[in-house]
Amino acid sequence: MDVYATTPDDEAFLLDLLNTTPVVDGSPTDVLADRAGATRWMRDHGVPTGDAEWTALVRVRSVLQAITRGEQSPSALQSHLDGVRLRPAADDDGLHWQLELDGAAAGAARALLAWDGLRLTSPGRLRPCANTECRLFLIDRSKPNTARWCSMATCGNRMKARRHYHRTRAD
Ligand SMILES: [Zn+2]
Numbered sequence: 555m556d557v558y559a560t561t562p563d564d565e566a567f568l569l570d571l572l573n574t575t576p577v578v579d580g581s582p583t584d585v586l587a588d589r590a591g592a593t594r595w596m597r598d599h600g601v602p603t604g605d606a607e608w609t610a611l612v613r614v615r616s617v618l619q620a621i622t623r624g625e626q627s628p629s630a631l632q633s634h635l636d637g638v639r640l641r642p643a644a645d646d647d648g649l650h651w652q653l654e655l656d657g658a659a660a661g662a663a664r665a666l667l668a669w670d671g672l673r674l675t676s677p678g679r680l681r682p683c684a685n686t687e688c689r690l691f692l693i694d695r696s697k698p699n700t701a702r703w704c705s706m707a708t709c710g711n712r713m714k715a716r717r718h719y720h721r722t723r724a725d
Contacts, residue, residue: 572690684702688703
């Protein structure tokens with residue numbers, strides 16, 4: 555049975571989380587590495603700002619990044635599911651799934667469920683940017699499903715320019 559418990563907002567949340575380790579001026583950075591930056595990010599994204607939330611968010615991020623890069627199996631998510639429950643509630647439209655957290659971290663649970671929602675509704679569309687020097691991720695919403703860059707303006711143009719450079723040098 556497929557259960558959709560997430561919305562496009564949750565998918566945007568997931569992508570923002572995966573993209574908190576960008577390369578800036580050639581060096582890998584981490585927005586969540588220090589308490590001040592993490593608190594700001596969590597507050598901006600509606601995540602409770604406690605220490606347990608922070609730790610869980612960083613741990614789940616690295617697992618989801620590794621899974622998206624094909625370096626780890628989704629079974630690695632098992633240890634992040636303790637206390638995560640979904641309860642159906644009926645209204646005039648039908649059933650809605652409500653997230654219940656029995657001691658689990660809200661931000662990490664939201665990211666996990668969003669990842670799985672994407673897996674079901676948009677298989678293969680969450681992927682790493684094809685620029686190997688970029689550590690960002692993208693969700694491909696295009697019809698042909700051929701997007702390769704986190705952003706055409708940055709990585710897309712940079713990679714095109716590089717190919718052009720190599721091509722003209724080869725000539
Ligand atoms: Zn990129």
